[in-house]
Amino acid sequence: SQTIHQWPATLVQPVGSPLSLECTVEGTSNPNLYWYRQAAGRGLQLLFYSVGIGQISSEVPQNLSASRPQDRQFILSSKKLLLSDSGFYLCAWRPRSPPDTQYFGPGTRLTVL
Amino acid sequence: QKEVEQNSGPLSVPEGAIASLNCTYSDRGSQSFFWYRQYSGKSPELIMFIYSNGDKEDGRFTAQLNKASQYVSLLIRDSQPSDSATYLCAVNSPRSSASKIIFGSGTRLSIRP
Numbered sequence: 001s002q003t004i005h006q007w008p009a010t011l012v013q014p015v016g017s018p019l020s021l022e023c024t025v026e027g028t029s030n031p032n033l034y035w036y037r038q039a040a041g042r043g044l045q046l047l048f049y050s051v052g053i054g055q056i057s058s059e060v061p062q063n064l065s066a067s068r069p070q071d072r073q074f075i076l077s078s079k080k081l082l083l084s085d086s087g088f089y090l091c092a093w094r095p096r097s098p099p100d101t102q103y104f105g106p107g108t109r110l111t112v113l
Numbered sequence: 114q115k116e117v118e119q120n121s122g123p124l125s126v127p128e129g130a131i132a133s134l135n136c137t138y139s140d141r142g143s144q145s146f147f148w149y150r151q152y153s154g155k156s157p158e159l160i161m162f163i164y165s166n167g168d169k170e171d172g173r174f175t176a177q178l179n180k181a182s183q184y185v186s187l188l189i190r191d192s193q194p195s196d197s198a199t200y201l202c203a204v205n206s207p208r209s210s211a212s213k214i215i216f217g218s219g220t221r222l223s224i225r226p
Contacts (some may be wrong), residue, residue, distance in 0.1 A: 042218070
């Protein structure tokens with residue numbers, strides 16, 4: 001069966017510090033991968049998606065970036081965090097072929113102080 | 114017009130009653146429809162998906178789809194306090210190369226004992 005991991009689970013960072021969040025998927029190959037952010041009490045905002053190694057599409061211009069160095073690894077980064085980067089970061093994967101359901105990882109709660 | 118619209122709630126339902134959650138979508142080309150449940154502080158969890166017009170039942174949950182009206186609903190029978198959560202409606206984006214799913218902002222459901 002497939003599983004998706006995210007780490008760290010919780011992170012408190014000062015403004016201006018760098019960020020690296022990691023997501024890995026097990027039990028599948030060639031998945032579509034997604035990064036979402038959910039601000040407190042708000043809906044899901046799609047940040048980045050990837051259809052393959054090295055292929056990244058950005059949905060919202062901001063100070064975040066994403067990379068996919070391996071088939072089942074997706075990384076979210078920032079060089080300098082802003083207060084507005086606080087939120088719940090969710091990685092998700094979706095198989096290429098049907099059934100085309102999407103599954104979320106456990107999330108990383110980021111607080112920028 | 115939002116691509117996927119849901120009433121934000123909160124929707125308060127007595128324990129044991131039927132909870133009815135509704136969702137409308139704008140893209141007539143959408144073919145896959147999903148319901149996720151999100152407990153406070155947790156990641157969204159897939160509970161139902163439906164592809165064809167009509168009803169699909171899974172335990173206490175029934176998803177209903179009406180493509181002509183661009184309407185999706187979720188019925189929860191015999192509501193339990195553990196059903197209290199935010200329910201996210203999601204619809205596939207057929208024009209996207211990455212099989213993106215568009216999420217509504219969610220309906221908060223509260224089951225009162």
